[in-house]
Amino acid sequence: MSLDRRSLLRSLATAGAAAVAVEGTAQARVRPMAPADALGLLYDTSLCIGCKACVVACREANGTKPETSNSPGGIWDAPMDLDGQTKTVIKLYKSPDGIQRSYFKAQCMHCVDPACTNACMLGALKKKEHGIVSYDPSLCVGCRYCQMACPFNVPKFEWAKAAPKIVKCELCRERAKGQPAVDGSGFTRYPKGQGPACAEVCPRSAVIAGTRAELLAEARRRIASHPGRYKGFREDDPPKIFGETDGGGTQVLYLSHVAFEKLRLPNLSDQPVPEVQQTIQHGIYQGFAAPILLYGLLGAAVFRNRRAAGEKPEKGGES
């Protein structure tokens, strides 16, 4: 019987060694880059007055119903968070002593290397034109792995419906008819009525649209021209542009006058969220060679052992 254990141990050790070898030799995959025409948003908490014009404009542009269930009498559109009918929302941060305040706009971050598109089985969520993470319901089975994967908890699900869909910001791509062009203020924009509706209606330019490169340049300019205004991830960190490198970078960028951690943004490293998984999976399944080899070995083992001992009880037995 000790044979059982020894051979089991041996095969386990082999499997373990193989897995370790795969992890060791697998090259970190090539990190995806944002396309040159990657569209995005820059939201600046220090400019936002919380008027929620962006929320209303988003509803009109995307045809989503007001979320009134949280308001007394059900008469106001008062979404508490992103949900199955809300693609952008304005939240309020108040420090415990009530002195520090900030609005915060949430929507899809349109990651450069998104976890959701790596999760999605048939590519219902996919980065399409201008790097916009887009949704195609005809390829979605409703597995909700995208929700599990997203570090920002952005994709939402229509829980109340018998035929539900995933709901998330697609930067108003459905409205776009022509190609975006650089406008008078130096930002790449769609003609009026075709680009992200939230940026179009913002009375304070707290949220603006443009290419990722333009928005990064503008964010850096603001940090440089307003020393002391902007914060980093933690209170004492130097100012940063959230999304420049976080989780491999996002096309939606944030500047904030309160620390980003207070806005409940996740503390991500520069490593794209899908990188560990993809490196391991691609290492194991590179060219599908390992599974095919294993299948051949298993077939040979079954062939040999079924002939040798399969039909009759094994000789020897308990030792």
Next chain:
Amino acid sequence: MSSEARRVGGPLTTRPFLTLAAIFAVAAALILWRLVAGLGATTALSDAYPWGLWIAFDVVTGTALACGGYAMAILVYVLNKGRYHPMVRSAILTSALGYTIAGLSVVLDIGRPWLAWKIPLFFWKWNLHSALLEVALCIMSYMVVLWIELSPAFLERAAEGKGTIAGASRKILPILEKALIWIIALGMLLPTMHQSSLGSLMLLTGPKLHPLWQTPLLPLLFLVSCIAMGFAAVVFESALSSHLFRRRPETEMLAGLARAVIPVLGVFFVLRLADVAWRGQLARAFAFDRYALAFWVETALFVAGLAMLANRSRLRDLGHLFRTAMIIMLGGGLYRFNTYLVAYRPGDDVSYFPSVPEFTITLGLVALEILAYAVIVKSFPILSGAPRAAAER
């Protein structure tokens, strides 16, 4: 091939049968409600906790407990332990039923099940980066493989009588026996792939999974744990069915299987603790929060399992074997349940506890599984070992 296997016989509609059928009937009504009213009305799932009891228990834990067929195949066909061959068929049955129930649960869980057929057929749309796609395709194929592996039992029964069906069955059987080699090999390849990928799946949740569970070793830990759980499930099922169907228990063989679990569980346990220590997360196990508690309950079950296995003289005691198997199944099950649910942290002020319909449907599907097991072993040659009366001559 399994000449030792005999059908149990006896009446099908016993009192336990009717009880199980009644439980499933309640669940079936709720399943209908779920399909008509949607997930929001029937489950406690939310945008924060999109995966709940059905995924964490029915699918992730259930398929691991259904790895008996996989574990036995490795033992018999790779490690060449032919004497365990008589136990393969019942292990395959348990696996086939477990995976089928898991498949059913997935259909209930996904929001747009009417499009599920596109997963295997729309191959030009396959996202080869998706670990879930791999799991889905592997589980679908493995379900088919398991029922093919089991088909000789049905054919042997069909071949007993006279007539065209019996004649055809007698012709098909030898052909199937030959082809079965490559099916059996596939029956080992597919679980190796999807059981490890069930671990990889959670890698993508990144910082949302508590650091005591989030590790690059997830695929390896899931693979090793499913083999230990598979062996334990075979011991559990065999001990229980020999008791319930009054057949001579295969205590010697079960003791052998239990001993085979020792290195597997040992490797898992060492990997699990070494990984936590290596990643410098051991301090979190002493944080006095619910994650630390979950970690220690899990660890205690593994320690208990290993300690019970180490008691060599008692491994010939059927009751001890049964309890040991149960502890290992609980430990492995909890590890998976924790990874998919307890240790998943989508935010500060959100929580999830399964709804009554979720629990009832899970219970109903388990009832269906036991029911189908009883009907099949009574009607088809699955179980080995003589009835007790014959053995005690």
